[in-house]
Amino acid sequence: MSPEPRQILAPDGTRHGESSLEIPAIRRLYQAMLSARVFDRKASAMQRQGRLATYSPFEGQEACQIGSAAALSPQDWVVGSYRDGGAMWLHGYTWRNLLLGRTGDERGGRTPDGVRVLPPSITVGGHMIHAVGLGWGERLQGSDGVALTLFGDGATSEGDFHEAMNFAAVFETPTVFFCQNNGWAISMPTERQTRSETIAHKAVAYGMEGVRVDGNDLLAVYEAATAAVAKARRGDGPTLIEAITFRVGPHTTADDPGRYRSEGIVAEWRERDPLERVRRYLVAQDAWDEAWQREIEEAESRAIEDIVADAEALPAFTPREIFDGMYAEPTAQLREQRAEAERG
Amino acid sequence: MAELNIAQALNAALSSALEDDRVVLLGEDVGTTGGVFRVTDGLLQKYGPDRVIDTPVAESGIVGAAFGMAVGGMRPIAEMQFMGFSYPAFDQIINHVARIRNRSQGRFTAPLVIRIPYGAGIGAAEHHSESAEAIYVQAPGVKVVVPATPYDAKGMLLAALDDPDPVIFLEPIRLYRSIKQEVPDEAYRVPLGVAAHLRQGRDVSLIGYGSMMREVNAAADILAAEGVSVDVIDLRSLVPFDAEMVIDSAQRTGRVVVVQEAPRSAGFAAEVVAQVQEKALYSLNAPVERVTGYDIVVPLRRAEKHFVPSVARVVAAARRTLEP
Numbered sequence: 001m002s003p004e005p006r007q008i009l010a011p012d013g014t015r016h017g018e019s020s021l022e023i024p025a026i027r028r029l030y031q032a033m034l035s036a037r038v039f040d041r042k043a044s045a046m047q048r049q050g051r052l053a054t055y056s057p058f059e060g061q062e063a064c065q066i067g068s069a070a071a072l073s074p075q076d077w078v079v080g081s082y083r084d085g086g087a088m089w090l091h092g093y094t095w096r097n098l099l100l101g102r103t104g105d106e107r108g109g110r111t112p113d114g115v116r117v118l119p120p121s122i123t124v125g126g127h128m129i130h131a132v133g134l135g136w137g138e139r140l141q142g143s144d145g146v147a148l149t150l151f152g153d154g155a156t157s158e159g160d161f162h163e164a165m166n167f168a169a170v171f172e173t174p175t176v177f178f179c180q181n182n183g184w185a186i187s188m189p190t191e192r193q194t195r196s197e198t199i200a201h202k203a204v205a206y207g208m209e210g211v212r213v214d215g216n217d218l219l220a221v222y223e224a225a226t227a228a229v230a231k232a233r234r235g236d237g238p239t240l241i242e243a244i245t246f247r248v249g250p251h252t253t254a255d256d257p258g259r260y261r262s263e264g265i266v267a268e269w270r271e272r273d274p275l276e277r278v279r280r281y282l283v284a285q286d287a288w289d290e291a292w293q294r295e296i297e298e299a300e301s302r303a304i305e306d307i308v309a310d311a312e313a314l315p316a317f318t319p320r321e322i323f324d325g326m327y328a329e330p331t332a333q334l335r336e337q338r339a340e341a342e343r344g
Numbered sequence: 345m346a347e348l349n350i351a352q353a354l355n356a357a358l359s360s361a362l363e364d365d366r367v368v369l370l371g372e373d374v375g376t377t378g379g380v381f382r383v384t385d386g387l388l389q390k391y392g393p394d395r396v397i398d399t400p401v402a403e404s405g406i407v408g409a410a411f412g413m414a415v416g417g418m419r420p421i422a423e424m425q426f427m428g429f430s431y432p433a434f435d436q437i438i439n440h441v442a443r444i445r446n447r448s449q450g451r452f453t454a455p456l457v458i459r460i461p462y463g464a465g466i467g468a469a470e471h472h473s474e475s476a477e478a479i480y481v482q483a484p485g486v487k488v489v490v491p492a493t494p495y496d497a498k499g500m501l502l503a504a505l506d507d508p509d510p511v512i513f514l515e516p517i518r519l520y521r522s523i524k525q526e527v528p529d530e531a532y533r534v535p536l537g538v539a540a541h542l543r544q545g546r547d548v549s550l551i552g553y554g555s556m557m558r559e560v561n562a563a564a565d566i567l568a569a570e571g572v573s574v575d576v577i578d579l580r581s582l583v584p585f586d587a588e589m590v591i592d593s594a595q596r597t598g599r600v601v602v603v604q605e606a607p608r609s610a611g612f613a614a615e616v617v618a619q620v621q622e623k624a625l626y627s628l629n630a631p632v633e634r635v636t637g638y639d640i641v642v643p644l645r646r647a648e649k650h651f652v653p654s655v656a657r658v659v660a661a662a663r664r665t666l667e668p
Contacts, residue, residue: 077416079412106446106447106449107449109446109447109448109449109451110448110449110450110451111448111451111452113451118415118444118448118452119444119447119448119452121440123435123439126404126408126435126436126439126440127440129404129405129408129409129411129412129436130408130409130411130412130415130440131412132405132408132409132412133408133409133410133411133412133413133414133415133416133420134412134413134415134416135412136409136412136413137412137413137414137415137416137417137418138416140368140394140413140418141366141416141417141418147412159404159432160404160405160408160435160436162402163400163402163404163405163408164405164408166400166402166405167399167400167402167405167409170400171397324450325445325446325447325449325450326445326446326484326485327445327485327487327508327509328445328453328507328508328509331537331583331584331585332537332584332585332586332587332588333583333584333585333587
């Protein structure tokens with residue numbers, strides 16, 4: 001395995017490898033990355049205005065999230081964590097889901113009907129094995145559906161990463177493990193998570209293919225994810241993709257990254273911005289103009305304002321409704337406690 | 345009809361359940377070996393390795409994978425080999441299995457059954473004798489049930505599998521082979537959340553569940569022989585808890601003994617006592633008694649007998665409530 005991450009688009013936007021994506025498709029994915037960035041920045045801003053609870057921004061990881069989810073079909077599953085809104089959104093979870101959840105409202109977790117995205121996992125590491133079970137279940141039910149799970153470098157230190165990787169390999173489940181190695185698990189750098197030369201190397205021990213890509217390169221991420229999804233769909237088992245990227249923002253809006261990393265490193269990574277790279281490529285292909293960009297930004301920004309206003313107008317759960325999610329039918333104990341809550 | 349013990353009745357239930365293609369069994373040694381208690385004996389041969397799945401030794405993985413299958417439309421039955429080995433899976437159970445319905449507001453559910461053999465009394469090694477049902481009762485979103493007879497074992501397992509919510513299904517190890525009963529050949533359901541009223545009596549209520557029902561029934565025989573009219577309830581289900589039957593019994597007898605194998609503090613018996621105190625206090629003629637294990641690590645084989653509540657302790661507790 002080469003420790004050198006695969007790259008198709010260089011940071012200056014020059015292409016030095018084959019891509020299966022034509023210009024119109026790249027424009028669509030660029031538009032999706034841009035929408036995701038507008039959403040992400042808007043959400044952080046709204047948190048500062050006190051309109052959202054804690055938010056965990058994914059800025060800098062848009063190529064990972066859009067590039068990986070773009071490789072899926074509707075029958076496939078996305079199982080992500082709290083920083084994976086971009087991938088979840090592209091697969092059908094809505095900005096409304098994400099924003100409503102961030103206002104502190106359980107209704108945000110209700111995935112639209114027909115959409116195969118689990119609500120985000122807030123604990124680190126527990127969700128990867130769900131993608132093993134989901135993919136496995138697809139196969140047992142005679143479908144060729146695949147499950148993609150997204151997680152960070154920190155999650156690979158959790159015991160459940162091991163159990164998930166091992167189960168997937170042993171049972172050859174159609175699962176794609178997509179690690180966004182963004183350099184930091186809150187304050188801990190990747191070198192404090194593992195002594196493994198790379199995270200992709202860990203795949204070797206499980207008898208699984210490990211792939212390393214430049215996570216800020218949309219085209220490289222898309223090719224790696226497409227190959228892994230196709231392999232899983234054919235019944236040839238799971239893949240671990242390690243995408244090298246960087247969390248430009250804080251862990252969450254409650255975090256102060258100045259306590260553990262320098263501005264210099266952030267500036268260095270901004271030079272490798274995943275959107276700017278594609279934009280430069282599209283400019284060179286005469287497939288980008290500023291009016292188009294502004295139109296997307298403005299439309300997305302307005303849409304998000306509207307969603308938050310709607311979410312804020314939604315009446316909060318009543319004392320009765322907070323009991324409704326526990327069981328299909330409330331137990332006698334819950335009926336009694338619900339009556340007590342309603343009395344106040 | 346066949347005369348079956350609990351292990352055989354569970355085997356019959358699983359075999360019947362596997363007729364549904366959505367049902368799979370996952371666990372350590374459930375296939376080739378047929379389970380360490382032989383509860384899954386013969387099922388691999390009958391249904392094949394895609395349905396009866398020997399997994400790596402990884403409890404969190406078993407429950408987590410079963411969770412994914414259940415969310416995706418399957419009906420998995422996960423086996424924890426012993427209750428002491430279920431703790432590595434607790435994160436999956438409390439953080440995901442119990443919560444996905446609420447987290448997704450009903451869009452996704454995890455209707456899986458987690459079978460857990462539990463309890464002491466067979467002289468096993470450390471971690472093999474736990475009775476930790478209360479920690480699962482403290483995980484809102486799962487149901488917790490515990491049959492004590494072959495008939496209930498089969499009927500409740502099939503009911504658990506039909507249930508739209510995840511069910512922790514506790515199997516009393518000590519009783520696996522100690523009781524035989526006529527069990528119908530066909531599939532039938534014993535509803536979850538309904539206690540069994542085993543004896544009607546006027547003087548004292550004995551309330552127990554699972555592994556303690558043998559001692560509870562034996563104590564009731566002794567008391568009855570002394571002329572005491574004993575009311576006996578097997579709770580069968582801790583979540584949902586059939587408090588109504590317990591309260592009704594307490595109101596009729598005015599004397600209550602609650603029996604559990606688990607350590608005493610904050611155990612399920614404490615919940616039963618609290619409910620009786622809240623709803624039947626003015627019917628009581630004596631303080632409610634608890635007969636439980638102690639707040640200690642279950643002793644190993646040679647001293648185990650000092651931990652598991654004995655028939656004598658149950659009888660003594662009942663007599664205390666009857667003292668004038």
